[in-house]
Amino acid sequence: MKGQILIKPIISEKSERLSGKLGQYSFVVDKAANKLQIKGAVEKMYGVTVTRVNTAIMPSKSKTRNTRSGMLKGSVSAYKKAIVTLNEGEELDFFGE
Numbered sequence: 001m002k003g004q005i006l007i008k009p010i011i012s013e014k015s016e017r018l019s020g021k022l023g024q025y026s027f028v029v030d031k032a033a034n035k036l037q038i039k040g041a042v043e044k045m046y047g048v049t050v051t052r053v054n055t056a057i058m059p060s061k062s063k064t065r066n067t068r069s070g071m072l073k074g075s076v077s078a079y080k081k082a083i084v085t086l087n088e089g090e091e092l093d094f095f096g097e
């Protein structure tokens with residue numbers, strides 16, 4: 001999908017804790033996207049006001065697993081993560097509750 005800035009939200013224990021206490025939400029984003037593009041995409045998609053955007057490129061990790069036929073080696077791809085801080089009192093609802 002060329003041209004898509006927000007790929008998917010990150011749903012983990014740490015991201016849930018950040019969203020509950022600080023109003024910060026994590027997304028996997030396109031590697032070529034900058035902070036202004038990420039801010040605009042979140043505001044357009046969810047209709048909220050973004051205060052701050054922090055980005056980090058997460059490195060790839062090598063993984064091994066044991067199977068009946070032996071050890072299989074592979075890797076998890078690298079990705080860019082964006083942590084978006086919203087205005088006080090605003091929140092995102094990923095699950096439609």
